[in-house]
Amino acid sequence: MSTAEETAGGEAQPWGEVTPDAARRLLVAAVEAFAERGYHATTTRDIASRAGMSPAALYIHYKTKEELLQRISRIGHEKALKVLRTAAEAEGSPTERLAEAVRSFVRWHAGQHTVARVVQYELDALGPDARAEIVALRRRNDATVREIIEDGVAAGEFDVPDVKGTTLAVLSLCIDVARWFNVNGPRTPDEVGALYADLVLRMVGAQK
């Protein structure tokens, strides 16, 4: 966000806030491993060796394997939420804001799909406290989208019989991008974002 160069799906320095350098390398390695094999199937030895270190080095920077997942989940969710809220709080009609929100949220889930996969699908591996924190962040996601849709209905731009259900469906659609998106596939994150923004406007009955 604060760096000059950005790629289609996210930042050039995604984990710039994590220091020192070794801690960041371990965290990046953990994201890759968790996304590939899942949290429980990933060993601490695998994470350490991906980061070019011995198994014991992990415990200098993190107390447990679960702390790694907590850090990844929190930072990832905060980034996604920031992306969504930036679009939601921008100037413009509800139609424009909803389109931009979906476009950037989808772009993030496609471009950062390794992080997104960990963040979205490894929630149950967290302990109760950490999970509660993440669930609270998700509720803010939900509220952000619902408010835009409510604004659009109030302004007469949208035709939505079931606001809560439609909100759920819109978010579900965006989040599931992280599951199927393939870097070697035919679509770029930008293209998926544009397609999905169009589809969501149709779902809420917005005139184009």
Place this chain on the structure above:
Amino acid sequence: MSTAEETAGGEAQPWGEVTPDAARRLLVAAVEAFAERGYHATTTRDIASRAGMSPAALYIHYKTKEELLQRISRIGHEKALKVLRTAAEAEGSPTERLAEAVRSFVRWHAGQHTVARVVQYELDALGPDARAEIVALRRRNDATVREIIEDGVAAGEFDVPDVKGTTLAVLSLCIDVARWFNVNGPRTPDEVGALYADLVLRMVGAQK
């Protein structure tokens, strides 16, 4: 399918084809455990004790823990595909067929969400051969939905600029129901099915 009584989300005897009785009990226990904790976090001792047996009893009916997942994945995918194709091959306009396909596919993913969760999210835990088999079944899902949408476009009932992308989005939307659906939540599988059928008809620009 062959039994008389059916619930909203699926059959009354979901695993009737699995014999003998002990093998079915183990399989049902495995579905519950995999859905709750995930494949890798589930131990063979946990599965056996849920079925009221000793850990060794599992290996009389299944060669490995992975064979259990294979069986579950294959049966689950075949059932979901059957539900989808039954709706797709019914009489009626593309609009009616798409609505019914989404309605029943979503109903299945909501009603059988424990099976669906295992089937959809534990694919990577399978070995290469078993995974290839499942991927082939998924492609048939994809083709089924795409054909209905193509029919609708050809008949002038739908307005879809990107058929492949829209097909992907429709299926993604339906499948993700398995992730968020909660039995204690406010919606029944029937209600979610009806809501989603309406949303999908909007996505393809069908006149109602």
Place this chain on the structure above:
DNA sequence: GGGCTCTCTAAGCAACCGCTCACCTTCGGG
């Protein structure tokens, strides 16, 4: 009733897991 099959169990093996500990290296400050 003796043998045969099928089903299940108690006990345990080898491998691997998350994590710890004693020790080594590097490096800036006095």
Place this chain on the structure above:
DNA sequence: CCCGAAGGTGAGCGGTTGCTTAGAGAGCCC
């Protein structure tokens, strides 16, 4: 030049995992 803090390693501990083995009961045909 010594020192202490910070970051790293090799070896390994206790516990758990998937799976195996030897053998016990229950039914069933002859």
